[in-house]
Amino acid sequence: xRRMRGALRAVPAAILxxxxxxxxxxxxxxxxxxxxxxxxxxHEVAKSLYHDRSLLWSSFLVTAQEVLLGILAAxxxxxFLSVVIHFSPTLRRATYPLIVASQAxxxxxxxxxxxxxxxxxxxxxxxxxxIVSFFSIVxxxxxxxxxxxxxxxxxxxxxxxSRLTTFRHVELPSALPxxxxxxxxxxxxxxxxxxxxxxxxxxxxxxxxxxxxEPQLLAARAVAATVILSLFAIALFALLALAERLALPWAYxxxxxxxx
Amino acid sequence: MIxxxxxxxxxxxxxxxxxxxxxxxxxxTPRGRVxxxxxxxxxxxxxxxxxxxxxxxxxxxxxxxxxxxxxxxDAGTVRxxxxxxxxxxxxxxxxxxxxxxxxxxxxxRGVGRDEARKVAAPWLERFGLERFEHTRxxxxxxxxxxxxxxxxxxxxxxxxxxxxxxxxxxxxxxxQEMQGWLAQVLASEPRTVILVTHDVEEAVMLADRVIVMSPxxxxxxxxxxxxxxxxxxxxxxxxxxxxxxxxxxxxxxx
Numbered sequence: 001x002r003r004m005r006g007a008l009r010a011v012p013a014a015i016l017x018x019x020x021x022x023x024x025x026x027x028x029x030x031x032x033x034x035x036x037x038x039x040x041x042x043h044e045v046a047k048s049l050y051h052d053r054s055l056l057w058s059s060f061l062v063t064a065q066e067v068l069l070g071i072l073a074a075x076x077x078x079x080f081l082s083v084v085i086h087f088s089p090t091l092r093r094a095t096y097p098l099i100v101a102s103q104a105x106x107x108x109x110x111x112x113x114x115x116x117x118x119x120x121x122x123x124x125x126x127x128x129x130x131i132v133s134f135f136s137i138v139x140x141x142x143x144x145x146x147x148x149x150x151x152x153x154x155x156x157x158x159x160x161x162s163r164l165t166t167f168r169h170v171e172l173p174s175a176l177p178x179x180x181x182x183x184x185x186x187x188x189x190x191x192x193x194x195x196x197x198x199x200x201x202x203x204x205x206x207x208x209x210x211x212x213x214e215p216q217l218l219a220a221r222a223v224a225a226t227v228i229l230s231l232f233a234i235a236l237f238a239l240l241a242l243a244e245r246l247a248l249p250w251a252y253x254x255x256x257x258x259x260x
Numbered sequence: 261m262i263x264x265x266x267x268x269x270x271x272x273x274x275x276x277x278x279x280x281x282x283x284x285x286x287x288x289t290p291r292g293r294v295x296x297x298x299x300x301x302x303x304x305x306x307x308x309x310x311x312x313x314x315x316x317x318x319x320x321x322x323x324x325x326x327x328x329x330x331x332x333x334d335a336g337t338v339r340x341x342x343x344x345x346x347x348x349x350x351x352x353x354x355x356x357x358x359x360x361x362x363x364x365x366x367x368x369r370g371v372g373r374d375e376a377r378k379v380a381a382p383w384l385e386r387f388g389l390e391r392f393e394h395t396r397x398x399x400x401x402x403x404x405x406x407x408x409x410x411x412x413x414x415x416x417x418x419x420x421x422x423x424x425x426x427x428x429x430x431x432x433x434x435x436q437e438m439q440g441w442l443a444q445v446l447a448s449e450p451r452t453v454i455l456v457t458h459d460v461e462e463a464v465m466l467a468d469r470v471i472v473m474s475p476x477x478x479x480x481x482x483x484x485x486x487x488x489x490x491x492x493x494x495x496x497x498x499x500x501x502x503x504x505x506x507x508x509x510x511x512x513x514x
Contacts, residue, residue, distance in 0.1 A: 151347050158328045158345040159416050161368035169367060173355050250355040250396055 040220035048224040055209065056221075060228055062205040066122055066194045067232070070129025074186055077130060078137030079179060085138070086145040086171070103135045107196040115201035125197035125205070132193035133186035137179060144178025145171055177251045180244040187236045191229050276306035276341045276419035276452050278327055283336035285322055286477075296322040298477035299336065304469075306419070307450040311463030313506060314473030320456040321348070323478070324422040327454055341452065344416035348424045350409040352397035358408050359384060359393040365416035383411050387445075403434040410442070420452045427462065436494075439465050443491055460506045464499050465492050472509040482509035 021042045028041035036044060049056065081099070085092040107128055114124035148171050156166040198207025206225040213222040245252060280302040286295040296319035304310040312320055325331045328343045344365065352361045360367075362384060363376030371379075384390055387407045397405055406426060413421055426442075427435045439462055446453065446466075457463055463470045464486055472482040484506055488498050 149351060151349070152351050152353075154325070154328075154330050155345055155347055155351060156368055157330060158343065158418075158422075159365040159368035165368055165370070169364065170353065173353070248355070250398070 037217055037219055040223055044220040045223045045227060048218075048220040049227065052221055052224060056206070056224060056228055059204060059206045059209045059225065060232070062122075063191075063194050063198070063207065063229070064232060066125040066129055066197065066205065067190050067236070069122070070126045070194065071133055071183065071186055071190050071236075073126060073130040074134035074137055074190070075179070075183055078134040078182065079141055081134070081138050082141035082145060082175075083167075085142050099135060099138055102131060107132065107193060108200070111197055111200035114197075120201045120203075125194060125202065128197035129190045129193045133190040136185035136189070137182035140178040140182030140185070141175055144175035147178075148174045176248055177244070180240060180248070184237055184240050187240065188233050191233045191236075195229065277308075278302065278304040278310075278340040278343070278420055278452060278454060279337070280323070280327065280340075281337045283323075283326060283333040283338060284477075285319070285326065285331065285333050295477035297326075297333075298479050300473070300479045301336075302454075302471055302480065304420075304452050304454060306452055308469065309446060309453040309455060309467045310469050310471060311455045311457060311467035312471045312473060313457055313460055313463045313510065314478060315475045315510065316458065318473045318476050319478035320473065321424055324424050324454060324456055327420065328422050341419040343420035343422045343454075344413045344418040346410055346413040346421065346423045346426055348426075348428060350397070350405040350429075352405055352408060352412075354397055357394045357396055358389055358400060358404075361397065361408050362411040362415060364412050380411070380415060383415065384408075387411055401434075402430050403438055406430065406438055407441070410445075414445075414449065414451075420454065423453060423455045425457055426455070428458070435459075435462070440491065442466060447490060460503050460510070461494065461499075464502045464506065465494065470502070470506055472506055482506070484509070 025042045028036050028039055031039075040048075081095065085095065110131075111124065111128055114127055118124040118127065152170055153166060156170060161169070194205065195207035195210065198205040199211050202208050206229055209225045210222045213219065213225070280300060282299045282301055283297055284295070284299055285297045286293055288294075300319070300323065302310065302312070302323070312323065314320055322331065324345065326333055326338045327340050328345050329340070330345075332338075353364065356364070359377050359380050360373070363371070363373075363380040366376040366379060367373065381390075381393065384393055389404060389407060392400060392404060397408070400408065410423075410426065413423075427438045430438060443466055455463070455466060460470075464484075467486055470484040470486060471480050472484070473479065474481045482505075484502055486502055488496065488502075492499055
């Protein structure tokens with residue numbers, strides 16, 4: 001019963017996606033065969049997904065590794081920075097402008113520098129993914145830590161709790177839902193980050209596939225790679241939502257207002 | 261039964277009592293200076309229940325925070341035995357079960373989780389919450405949450421309990437039940453209690469003395485002794501009369 005209701009909930013999204021694919025197919029067919037070199041039709045993309053499956057799969061594994069490790073690094077760095085910022089107003093004022101500025105620097109500018117420093121392996125890609133995705137985690141986690149009820153802090157003080165004890169028992173658990181929220185935002189940008197990182201100095205990954213497919217007039221393959229990237233982002237997002245639900249059941253109302 | 265935690269020595273005249281003498285306290289806000297308390301005095305002896313009633317915004321919460329050592333007075337002196345706060349909203353941690361919320365004060369001073377549960381469990385049973393040990397606050401009723409919140413404050417092991425409108429958020433019937441319950445608990449577990457409330461009847465039902473405060477800046481305008489034996493009945497002629505006296509002092513009888 002529950003599974004059936006879950007399947008029913010996917011129906012609107014499925015209808016919308018199918019409708020969009022239909023419009024896309026029709027549009028490309030009407031524009032004629034030359035146009036499909038710029039924008040391939042869905043059935044060409046589907047063909048590429050099948051024919052190039054081994055290339056796409058091995059490339060996917062490379063990019064997925066970069067994204068996962070990059071997000072992991074971003075969570076660690078982001079959580080650490082938000083704690084530092086939460087505890088020290090001076091460090092907050094010192095680091096926040098730099099943290100914001102780091103998001104304004106285009107990947108294309110610093111990716112070559114990273115390649116120069118760190119070579120052409122996975123490390124520079126991981127750094128790019130971490131840089132583009134740690135920001136949302138810092139911002140949301142800091143907001144989460146700041147939002148703790150000041151009366152709760154006072155209460156802990158009348159219980160003779162040390163600053164560290166209050167952090168561990170009150171502030172840290174309160175901020176965890178915000179860390180998850182930040183990580184969910186990070187998922188989407190991290191995939192883009194990995195693609196751009198692969199544009200500079202790499203010979204593998206879905207970003208690399210996109211980069212070399214365009215000049216070879218293999219637009220369908222580039223779009224196929226994009227489709228896989230999108231599905232990957234959706235899967236990561238869903239996985240994070242599931243992890244959050246399992247790790248923080250209290251953040252979801254017991255009366256089922258968020259129940260799936 | 262409950263060990264008081266080690267705490268820095270604090271200036272103290274009467275052990276386990278509270279002395280607030282001619283205390284003034286103000287705050288600077290964006291709209292200017294606000295005087296919360298002006299030459300406010302209050303005394304509570306050991307195991308005495310003192311209720312503080314006053315109009316909204318008369319500095320009652322400031323008074324409790326001074327007693328708990330969370331603020332320092334601008335003028336005057338506050339001498340008090342170590343005090344634990346029971347905040348106005350229950351402020352239970354949503355991720356902890358009832359038993360772990362109750363034991364929070366123990367955890368705060370470094371007691372392990374199992375040890376804290378062992379201390380809290382018999383109390384939950386005494387408070388009629390034994391079936392809800394592992395229930396999170398969101399699934400407890402308002403009255404149950406206040407009981408857990410009170411237990412958390414009690415288990416802090418401080419001689420003074422500072423209760424900030426503990427039952428204000430409850431519906432009328434639950435509030436009356438909880439007042440009776442608190443009177444019972446304090447009869448068997450005597451503590452020095454400063455009970456801030458805007459409910460005059462609650463004050464007369466529970467307190468040995470009722471302090472009536474003026475509007476801001478708050479100071480004592482009347483002190484009413486309630487010598488009636490406990491438990492008290494709401495309909496008792498003396499309770500009704502004292503309630504009227506307190507309301508008159510508040511200027512709210514018209």
